[in-house]
Amino acid sequence: MRYRTAFRATLIIIVAVLALLYVCPTVNFYRWWQDEYGEDHFLLNWPGGYVTEFPAWLAPIGRVLPKRAVKLGLDLKGGIYLVYEVDDTGLSEKELRDAVNLTVEIIRKRVDELGVTEPEIQSEGRNRLVVKLPGIKDPGRAKDLIGTTALLAFKLVNPTDALYKLIQEYDRLKGEAAAGGKFVSLGDRVQTIRGDTVFYGEDYEKVKGLFAEAGEMGLVPDGWMIAYSNAIRAEDDDIYVELGGPYRKVYLVTEETPITGKYLRNAQMGYDQYGKPNVEFKWDSEGARIFGELTGEHIRENLAILLDGFVQSAPVIQSRITTQGEITGNFTSEEASDLALVLRSGALPAKLWQIQEQVVGPSLGRDAIRSGVIASLIAFAIIIFLTVFYYHFAGLVADLALLFNLVIVVSVMVLLHATLTLPGIAGLILSVAMAIDANVLIYERIREELRSGKTVKAAVDTGYRRAFLTIFDSNITTVIAAIFLYLFGTGPVRGFAVTLTIGILASMFTAIVVTKSIFDYFTGRRVKRLYIG
Secondary structure, eight states: OHHHHHHHHHHHHHHHHHHHHHHTTTTTOEEEEEOTTOOEEEEEEOTTSOEEEOOTTTGGGGGTSOOOOOEEOHHHHOEEEEEEEEOOTTOOHHHHHHHHHHHHHHHHHHHHHHTOSSOEEEEETTTEEEEEEETOSOHHHHHHHHHOOOOEEEEEBOOSSHHHHHHHHHHHHHHHHHTTSOOOOHHHHOEEETTEEEEEGGGHHHHHHHHHHHHHTTOSOTTEEEEEEOOBOOTTOHHHHHHTSOEEEEEEEESSOSEEGGGEEEEEEEEOTTSOEEEEEEEOHHHHHHHHHHHHHSTTSBEEEEETTEEEEOOBOOSOOOSEEEEOSSOOHHHHHHHHHHHHHOOOSSOEEEEEEEEEOHHHHHHHHHHHHHHHHHHHHHHHHHHHHHHTHHHHHHHHHHHHHHHHHHHHHHHTTOEEOHHHHHHHHHHHHHHHHHHHHHHHHHHHHHHTTOOHHHHHHHHHHHHHHHHHHHHHHHHHHHHHHHHHOOTHHHHHHHHHHHHHHHHHIIIIIIHHHHHHHHHTTTOOOOOOO
16 A cells, blocks of 8 residues: 555656646746857746746756647637648549648648748548648738649740731631621730730730630641730839730740659749849759750740749740759749749649638737636636535645646647647636546545545545546546547537547546545544545
8 A cells, every 4th residue: 555655646746747847838937048159048937027047057957848838729829721622623532632642741841931830731531631820920922822733834935926827817717707797806905015925914814715716716726725924013024114004925835745843853032134033943863854855956946934824934945954944034032932932842733722711810819818718717716616615625635636637738738739729728628627526526425435434544545436437437438529529520629629638637637646645645644534524
């Protein structure tokens, strides 16, 4: 018996020390850092704003102490919650699974380079992806980076005046069909400026439809296709100034794609000879061979560089190029940096459709934390009052165990990298109520044993032993329900299930092991009377 008591006491001390250490970063009790000279600094933050800094020879202990605070969910920290669906058109089940897994990895690479702390990217169901980005400062940019397919392709531009002839032939045939009546002229929608075929950006859908009709009429030459640029809005662009607004370019390019971005080895933002941002890329050995052959055979022809089907630029090939090249355009520094980022991470294997979006502001998260903390404190205060009022000393023991239970729950969540959400706080409060319920069962059983005339020690031992099965049965059924909530639930439901499960397991330890050890300590001193209400 003595060895069992010593073992329990040692276990409780070890758990208490570890739990407090893992909770300290969450409450910002201590801080450790290294200055520019590599020297350690370790200090304690006391309530009231008092600070104690350890001497230099003790400061290195901060290196080995836990430094991770509890991870807050989107509803507490603020951020963006996105749900995407992977386009499964033409994919078998195996191909779809592979596409989903690859998409998760590619999105994770892109998000990591954004500098988002503790992002969550995971697959859900057959073809859905859930992306949680807590603390993100620019949700729009994040969505653009995630949803960009980043399919880089290089196509030769038709070196003849075939595009001009296509437009003229379309207008001739439409004019003949109209027999003197009104018809929409393609030539009136597009114009040639400095060798580029351009049109106003607002006419994109109309011009696209007219060229599509020309394709149906068989006017697009075999082996060639129509491609468009993104809208150009640079106010220092000559054509923009001449037209007086945003415009797009139209190209006749090869249907065949001689080389794609899958051969890229690296991409990064740079600057062209005029000091404008561009994207510099390098090929791997196979890509260098293919690109070298392509550029060597088509010197003084235009090579269109397309990203997700839109032409970024179409420079003239001046000489044979092998290992590296550049993508120019009217990029801002951020746009060039983002383009380089998505090219480095690779192209998405399938189209993504965004089906849900939820943005939570940081102020709303702070309000949620404040409300959750207040609710927890009120619940805890009411429990303390009722238990002490009803069970006196035994109630105080239960309240100490309850406080220990909260510390254990937070520390385990830090240890497991679990996320605390607003429903998670609700699960935490529920686990607190269930923890005190276990003590109520034990104390009522002890009361019965005392009334039957047993000694204090015998009553305590019997009360704990006979109440254990009831407590275990009620808690294990709740844990099983929480496990199913986690397996089949999403987002907030999972957060509730995690904290509830951790709280219940911690309450089993504190309500049975910790409180029993305290009672064993006092009954071991031959206490003859236990007033338990």
